[in-house]
Amino acid sequence: MITLLETMFILALAHYVYESILAPSWRLSLRYKLFALRDEARALKGDCQGLFEDAHYACLQDCINTMIASLHRYDVAAIVAAEFRYRKDSEFRRSIDMRDAILGSCDNPRAQSIRRRSVGLIARAVAVNSGMLCAPLCPFVLMGIGFSTLQKRLGKFAALSRRELDGIAPERLGIAIS
Numbered sequence: 001m002i003t004l005l006e007t008m009f010i011l012a013l014a015h016y017v018y019e020s021i022l023a024p025s026w027r028l029s030l031r032y033k034l035f036a037l038r039d040e041a042r043a044l045k046g047d048c049q050g051l052f053e054d055a056h057y058a059c060l061q062d063c064i065n066t067m068i069a070s071l072h073r074y075d076v077a078a079i080v081a082a083e084f085r086y087r088k089d090s091e092f093r094r095s096i097d098m099r100d101a102i103l104g105s106c107d108n109p110r111a112q113s114i115r116r117r118s119v120g121l122i123a124r125a126v127a128v129n130s131g132m133l134c135a136p137l138c139p140f141v142l143m144g145i146g147f148s149t150l151q152k153r154l155g156k157f158a159a160l161s162r163r164e165l166d167g168i169a170p171e172r173l174g175i176a177i178s
Helices: 002-047 054-069 076-088 090-104 109-145 147-157 162-168
Strands: none
Touching (some): 002 109, 054 109, 054 162, 076 162, 109 147
16 A cells, blocks of 8 residues: 555656646747747748748648647647547548648648648647656557558648637646747
8 A cells, every 4th residue: 555655656746747847848849949940931931932832831830820829739639639520520621631732732842841840849749748648658559550640640630720729629728828
């Protein structure tokens, strides 16, 4: 019984340290990297007037802005909810596929690089926000669905607009970061 209580205390302490010190610091770092990507996209739009279409730019900037504003909401539960809604809701699927097609059809290599890096940052955000749940589950998830499939799915769901993300993972009171 003492061992169980000691284990529970250590886990509670580790959770406290993770959620109050480590995760917020990592989220802030990810947010700064997303700001840098958004600035890079804006600079690219200014540099490549005719080579970076308005539709690609608007969609890419909207996706990055959604990521910045809602970084704390990307977790395993939100990705699973998005996957279930994607399979069941044809309107949602059409909207996601349309945004993903716009982002995928961009032939500007710098814009593609920005998109790839933003999806990588969201993958890190999912790991950070899922906390201690993510570490033991990662090997099984990677074996079960494969890393490339996981990256493809995250790329698709990184194209969510703010409205679509609100429908999947509603804002929880007391957690929003303005």
